[in-house]
Every structure is written in C-alpha cells, then in structure tokens.
Amino acid sequence: MQNREKHYIAEIIYKSITHTLSDSEEIILNEWLTDKEHFELYQRITNSDYIQSKLAIYQKIDANKIYHSLEKRLVESDKKERRLKIKKILRYAALVIILLGIGVIYNTGYFNSQPQLVFPNEKITLQLENGDVKVINEDGSSTVTNSKGEIVGSQTGTQLVYTDENNQDKLVYNTLTVPYGKRFEIQLSDGTVVNLNAGTSLKYPVKFIKGKQRTVFLKGEAFFNVAKDKTHPFIVNSDGLDVQVLGTQFNMSSYPEDVNSDVVLLEGSVYLTAVKDKGNSAILEPGFKGSINKFSQDKIEKKPVITSIYTAWIDGELVFRNITFKDMLKRMERHYNIEIVNNNSELKEEKFNASFRKEPIEKILEYFKITYGINYEIKDNKILIQ
Structure with missing residues (x-):
C-alpha cells in the first residue's frame, strides 16, 4: 500500500472513531475491513485498552523539549524537506492531542464521581x-x-x-x-x-x-x-x-x-x-x-x-460494526445485565463502530462520551443517556 493510501485509510479510521464518516467513506472502510489483517488492525486501534496503553506513553512526553528539538531540526532542513516534516508532525500532533484529550477524563477521577452500579446476580x-x-x-x-x-x-x-x-x-x-x-x-x-x-x-x-x-x-x-x-x-x-x-x-x-x-x-x-x-x-x-x-x-x-x-461474544468481547445506537444499547444491557434508558431520541438510528474486550461498562460509556460526545449519568442503578 502506498503512503498516500495509508494516510487516507488512517484518516477514514479516525473519522469512524469520531463519527464523521461520509457515506462514500463508510463504503471504502467496509471494503477495507473485509481483509482479515485489516480487520484485526482496526480492532486493535479502536480498542480502549490500546488507547490506554498509548496514553501511558504520551503522558511521559516532555512536550516543550520535543517541540524545541523538532523546531531546531526544521530550521536546519531545506524548504522542501521542511514542508514534508511539517505535514508529518501535524499528523502526529493531532493524534497526540486526541489521545491526551481522551486521557484527561480517565485521569480526573471521573469514574469515582459517578454512583456505583450494582449488577444483579441472576441464576x-x-x-x-x-x-x-x-x-x-x-x-x-x-x-x-x-x-x-x-x-x-x-x-x-x-x-x-x-x-x-x-x-x-x-x-x-x-x-x-x-x-x-x-x-x-x-x-x-x-x-x-x-x-x-x-x-x-x-x-x-x-x-x-x-x-x-x-x-x-x-x-x-x-x-x-x-x-x-x-x-x-x-x-x-x-x-x-x-x-x-x-x-x-x-x-x-x-x-x-x-x-x-x-x-x-x-x-x-x-x-x-x-x-x-x-x-x-x-x-x-x-x-x-x-x-x-x-x-x-x-x-x-x-x-x-x-x-x-459475530462470534466475539463467546470470549466476552463486544464488537459493534455499523450498528444502530438502540441495538447497541440492547446488547450492552444483555451483556452486563443492567438497564439503560435512552433519553436522546436523535441517537436511536445513528450507527456506530467500536470494540471492547472484557471491560467494565463505565469505561465503555466514557469511551462514547469522549469519542462521540454522548453524555450519561447513573441514577437508581440505571444508566441514563442524555
């Protein structure tokens, strides 16, 4: 695959995560995902465990030090090479900003501020x-x-x-x-x-x-x-x-x-x-x-x-591909045995893509809040989508 194609696919993957895909881009993504290796790569990228592991690295970055180092190298480069490097830096900088933005919520103790869910233990x-x-x-x-x-x-x-x-x-x-x-x-x-x-x-x-x-x-x-x-x-x-x-x-x-x-x-x-x-x-x-x-x-x-x-559930995983919000919530209700009330009617028929491996439902909810701006609260042992 040429670099231009790789960048285009990366952009489409990012848009699928941020829910900004056009219809034509969704068709291209679905065709790309028919390849087993591509699908496995997409699962790793969209999995919140993967995001968390990357955050651990990015949080150790000394942003000022790296910026000055890059600035020095750019000054020493010729104009053509400088332009290419600037493009690359902008791409990676955007990724760092996205991941660090996600990390803010995970590290502010947000989960601790929400009431704790109690899951019924039915037989x-x-x-x-x-x-x-x-x-x-x-x-x-x-x-x-x-x-x-x-x-x-x-x-x-x-x-x-x-x-x-x-x-x-x-x-x-x-x-x-x-x-x-x-x-x-x-x-x-x-x-x-x-x-x-x-x-x-x-x-x-x-x-x-x-x-x-x-x-x-x-x-x-x-x-x-x-x-x-x-x-x-x-x-x-x-x-x-x-x-x-x-x-x-x-x-x-x-x-x-x-x-x-x-x-x-x-x-x-x-x-x-x-x-x-x-x-x-x-x-x-x-x-x-x-x-x-x-x-x-x-x-x-x-x-x-x-x-x-369609078989990921056997190993306790949740994989959502081009699924409506209402159907996704129903799967989550069954998976976790918890009631979810959707008070946002505009979201019912919206379609989503995501993968989760044996994670608590609070992390999944927070993923959707960060990625798609979907707010929720926990009240009377129910999850209320706002």
Missing part, C-alpha cells in the same frame, strides 16, 4: 422434563437425572455435558436458560457443543433418538459446533427461521425483541427455511450471513461478512 436455570426447575451453581457441580432416576448429564462450573449412555427410548426435553450478564456452554448427547449468550434459552432432547432428526429450539443467541451425523440432520428452530445442518459451525441470533433472525456460517453448509413459508429457503456458504425478517417473512437475504464480529 442460570435448567427446567427438567417434569417441569421442575433446577438452579445451576457456576462455582459448583451437579448431576441431571431423568424420570427413571438415571444420570443423563453432569455439570461442572459453566459447562453442562449430557451422555448418550442411558436407556432413554423417547424424546424428552430439558430447557437451559441463561440470564442477562452470563454465558454458558452445553454439550448435547450427540457431542454437539453449544455456547449460549446472555439472555438465551435452549430447549433440547435429553437424548437424541435413532431414526429421528436432531431438533432443538432456540430463543436468543448461540454458537453451534454440530457433531457430524449424515443420517440424522440437526435442526435449530427459532422464531421465523429453521436451520438444518449435518455437521458444521455457525452462530444464530434470534432474540424475541429482534426484527431479524440471523445465521452466520463459519464452516460447512446450512439450509435455511422460513418457518411460515417452506418455499422461502436458501443455502448458506462459509463467510456468509443469512437473515430473515421475522414478521414479514420476506425472502432470506444473504451477504458476505467478517465472521469474527
């Missing part, structure tokens, strides 16, 4: 075949039994594993529910591993029965690593969309409040079918997302995506 629950509800203790272990008293599964920490070694001869279901603020992993009796995101429930057979399709029911978001079995298709039923696979890895998101049901495929292939119109179907290839409007049931739409954006 993960397992509804058994007879309707009884069992609380899952993430710090402990337990066993799951069927109506005959046979052990069908065991739980250790944040993982629940079902066994195929029992005499179950008919389909009976358990339902695992993960509240806001938590994630959980389950291994089904066929070896399929499912990671459940916050605010998600999965209904599944205690044991899959030979000769019958492997069908589970999802509300929320989950990542499926499906065990291969050519004779028994695996089907995920959600609100508006059925996903059929033989063995593959994909992410599915279909929260009750979402307009769309989305499937992002990492490997293998999946067959998508509209629940209300079986003729509305599509085959998805790796690296693509399939979406359907749950209400209108319009034609299933397919488009190429950067899959890591």
Whole structure:
C-alpha cells in the first residue's frame, strides 16, 4: 500500500472513531475491513485498552523539549524537506492531542464521581422434563437425572455435558436458560457443543433418538459446533427461521425483541427455511450471513461478512460494526445485565463502530462520551443517556 493510501485509510479510521464518516467513506472502510489483517488492525486501534496503553506513553512526553528539538531540526532542513516534516508532525500532533484529550477524563477521577452500579446476580436455570426447575451453581457441580432416576448429564462450573449412555427410548426435553450478564456452554448427547449468550434459552432432547432428526429450539443467541451425523440432520428452530445442518459451525441470533433472525456460517453448509413459508429457503456458504425478517417473512437475504464480529461474544468481547445506537444499547444491557434508558431520541438510528474486550461498562460509556460526545449519568442503578 502506498503512503498516500495509508494516510487516507488512517484518516477514514479516525473519522469512524469520531463519527464523521461520509457515506462514500463508510463504503471504502467496509471494503477495507473485509481483509482479515485489516480487520484485526482496526480492532486493535479502536480498542480502549490500546488507547490506554498509548496514553501511558504520551503522558511521559516532555512536550516543550520535543517541540524545541523538532523546531531546531526544521530550521536546519531545506524548504522542501521542511514542508514534508511539517505535514508529518501535524499528523502526529493531532493524534497526540486526541489521545491526551481522551486521557484527561480517565485521569480526573471521573469514574469515582459517578454512583456505583450494582449488577444483579441472576441464576442460570435448567427446567427438567417434569417441569421442575433446577438452579445451576457456576462455582459448583451437579448431576441431571431423568424420570427413571438415571444420570443423563453432569455439570461442572459453566459447562453442562449430557451422555448418550442411558436407556432413554423417547424424546424428552430439558430447557437451559441463561440470564442477562452470563454465558454458558452445553454439550448435547450427540457431542454437539453449544455456547449460549446472555439472555438465551435452549430447549433440547435429553437424548437424541435413532431414526429421528436432531431438533432443538432456540430463543436468543448461540454458537453451534454440530457433531457430524449424515443420517440424522440437526435442526435449530427459532422464531421465523429453521436451520438444518449435518455437521458444521455457525452462530444464530434470534432474540424475541429482534426484527431479524440471523445465521452466520463459519464452516460447512446450512439450509435455511422460513418457518411460515417452506418455499422461502436458501443455502448458506462459509463467510456468509443469512437473515430473515421475522414478521414479514420476506425472502432470506444473504451477504458476505467478517465472521469474527459475530462470534466475539463467546470470549466476552463486544464488537459493534455499523450498528444502530438502540441495538447497541440492547446488547450492552444483555451483556452486563443492567438497564439503560435512552433519553436522546436523535441517537436511536445513528450507527456506530467500536470494540471492547472484557471491560467494565463505565469505561465503555466514557469511551462514547469522549469519542462521540454522548453524555450519561447513573441514577437508581440505571444508566441514563442524555
């Protein structure tokens, strides 16, 4: 890439951070981000940990000393070289000003001046075949039994594993529910591993029965690593969309409040079918997302995506790409299990880009305040966007 192109991309990245991108620049940025290396670089640049580490360096700079040193070097240069150096200095100076400006808030004790948030510690629950509800203790272990008293599964920490070694001869279901603020992993009796995101429930057979399709029911978001079995298709039923696979890895998101049901495929292939119109179907290839409007049931739409954006939640990360403010706040509510009230209606449909790695919500809020000028306050254990 030529220097001119690098400077142009740098300028576009800066504009995306400061929310000043034009429509044409947004198209260019999205095309640039389709390259995996570019996407990883963008994540590092927009991550607040990265900004913090740079601040630690910039705060040690003796600004006057550097200025006089640069001034001396410029005087000694010829005019042409001087102009080039001035351009470079202006670029780096702008970056230093931006980063130091961000650092002011982080170092004035702003977080300490806000009321402390208290996050509800709701429990993960397992509804058994007879309707009884069992609380899952993430710090402990337990066993799951069927109506005959046979052990069908065991739980250790944040993982629940079902066994195929029992005499179950008919389909009976358990339902695992993960509240806001938590994630959980389950291994089904066929070896399929499912990671459940916050605010998600999965209904599944205690044991899959030979000769019958492997069908589970999802509300929320989950990542499926499906065990291969050519004779028994695996089907995920959600609100508006059925996903059929033989063995593959994909992410599915279909929260009750979402307009769309989305499937992002990492490997293998999946067959998508509209629940209300079986003729509305599509085959998805790796690296693509399939979406359907749950209400209108319009034609299933397919488009190429950067899959890591849609699976970052598994590692506790929040990645926002071209997402509306209202949808971003909803994801934050689920992730942290905290109520956020948006009193700024003008922001609802504005779109944002940012990446956060396991950071407290106060830092994320402050990032948006500094970068986009979005004010907030904490009151009655709620976050109020002003």
